[in-house]
Amino acid sequence: MSYEELMLRAITKAEKFKFTAKPNPVVGAIIIKDNEIISEGYHEIFGENHAEINAIEEAKKLLGKKFQSFSELTLICTLEPCSHKGKTGSCADFIVKTGIKHIVIGAIDPNPKVAGNGIKILKDNGILVEIGLLKHLVEKQNKFFFYKHKNKKPYITVKIASSIDGKSHYSGERVFITSQSSRNDVQKIRAEYDAILTGGNTLRNDNPKMNARVDFHTNQPKKILLTNNTYNEGFDFFKNASVDVFKINNLKKIIDSYANSEVCSILIEAGPKLVNAFLNEGIVDELIVYSSTKKLGENGINWFYEDNAIENYGFKLESSYKIDTDLKEIFIKNE
Numbered sequence: 456m457s458y459e460e461l462m463l464r465a466i467t468k469a470e471k472f473k474f475t476a477k478p479n480p481v482v483g484a485i486i487i488k489d490n491e492i493i494s495e496g497y498h499e500i501f502g503e504n505h506a507e508i509n510a511i512e513e514a515k516k517l518l519g520k521k522f523q524s525f526s527e528l529t530l531i532c533t534l535e536p537c538s539h540k541g542k543t544g545s546c547a548d549f550i551v552k553t554g555i556k557h558i559v560i561g562a563i564d565p566n567p568k569v570a571g572n573g574i575k576i577l578k579d580n581g582i583l584v585e586i587g588l589l590k591h592l593v594e595k596q597n598k599f600f601f602y603k604h605k606n607k608k609p610y611i612t613v614k615i616a617s618s619i620d621g622k623s624h625y626s627g628e629r630v631f632i633t634s635q636s637s638r639n640d641v642q643k644i645r646a647e648y649d650a651i652l653t654g655g656n657t658l659r660n661d662n663p664k665m666n667a668r669v670d671f672h673t674n675q676p677k678k679i680l681l682t683n684n685t686y687n688e689g690f691d692f693f694k695n696a697s698v699d700v701f702k703i704n705n706l707k708k709i710i711d712s713y714a715n716s717e718v719c720s721i722l723i724e725a726g727p728k729l730v731n732a733f734l735n736e737g738i739v740d741e742l743i744v745y746s747s748t749k750k751l752g753e754n755g756i757n758w759f760y761e762d763n764a765i766e767n768y769g770f771k772l773e774s775s776y777k778i779d780t781d782l783k784e785i786f787i788k789n790e
């Protein structure tokens with residue numbers, strides 16, 4: 456297998472741990488001797504071993520059997536090994552101690568705590584380091600992680616369910632607009648995000664759980680509540696969840712406060728007031744709209760004012776799908 460094929464294998468197999476590694480990036484590592492794979496390791500669970508450590512621990516079991524010294528081996532790693540002690544110690548130092556002499560890295564870690572420092576440790580210790588193999592795929596795979604560090608803010612997506620006449624709900628009343636299949640799809644989207652944000656009215660009117668109810672293991676998103684009112688922690692939103700409550704109205708400030716946190720992505724699931732406030736602030740990166748054939752009529756509350764069609768907020772349609780009789784459209788902010 457070529458280095459490129461091995462890197463692709465590490466990227467593909469790392470994807471399996473997308474929901475349990477988050478909000479960390481997924482990372483894969485493969486150790487080879489000549490053309491033979493000696494071991495593989497993945498960052499499987501947030502807070503547990505990084506990929507390189509798992510691959511090295513596996514390889515150690517074969518020392519003296521399949522190889523005589525780590526200096527005979529090459530490590531292929533999708534992301535730069537970390538240089539900070541963190542929860543598990545520095546991977547770069549750990550690699551140096553093994554005596555490995557050659558490393559092929561996909562992408563440089565954009566986290567300012569690492570950002571080339573891991574590579575420096577490796578090079579300073581005489582390791583031959585090659586950088587950038589299939590970098591674009593590693594960045595795509597960890598889109599939210601790279602976005603957050605590049606833009607110093609989490610990636611913000613607004614998800615809405617709309618009736619065919621562009622309405623969100625009846626005043627003070629919860630209505631299910633879209634089909635069960637669309638609502639199941641929303642559960643999967645929730646599982647992809649690090650946090651879910653809503654407002655006080657939605658909390659009081661709907662008593663939503665807003666957790667990811669999926670049939671695979673996932674780290675549940677953190678919850679964020681924006682309210683200027685007193686609130687009651689008896690609402691389902693607070694059950695088995697870590698909730699940040701903000702009593703300030705400056706939305707940009709709220710989002711920016713996550714720049715140095717582990718949260719790389721936030722899914723906003725709120726009503727028209729808060730959604731429009733976020734869109735007007737210009738800090739939304741993506742909009743997911745589920746539209747049904749149901750009509751709410753003149754008593755329904757509009758999602759957008761007439762002049763404020765989604766396109767007028769600076770979004771363009773990226774893709775659309777049919778889900779039963781509903782339509783799912785994804786809009787991305789214009790560059």
Ligand SMILES: NC(=O)c1ccc[n+]([C@@H]2O[C@H](COP(=O)([O-])OP(=O)(O)OC[C@H]3O[C@@H](n4cnc5c(N)ncnc54)[C@H](OP(=O)(O)O)[C@@H]3O)[C@@H](O)[C@H]2O)c1
Nearest residue numbers: 616654655656657660681682683684725726727728729732
């Ligand atoms: N169709 C859908 O996809 C969907 C999704 C979610 C909700 N909904 C519906 O939307 C209805 C509520 O809509 P909504 O927009 O009135 O309520 P919302 O989603 O709760 O958002 C508005 C609330 O957010 C809080 N807030 C904090 N800072 C704000 C700011 N800068 N700008 C605006 N709000 C801020 C306020 O809470 P306080 O009043 O507590 O201060 C405000 O009342 C619910 O009844 C629900 O059924 C529909």
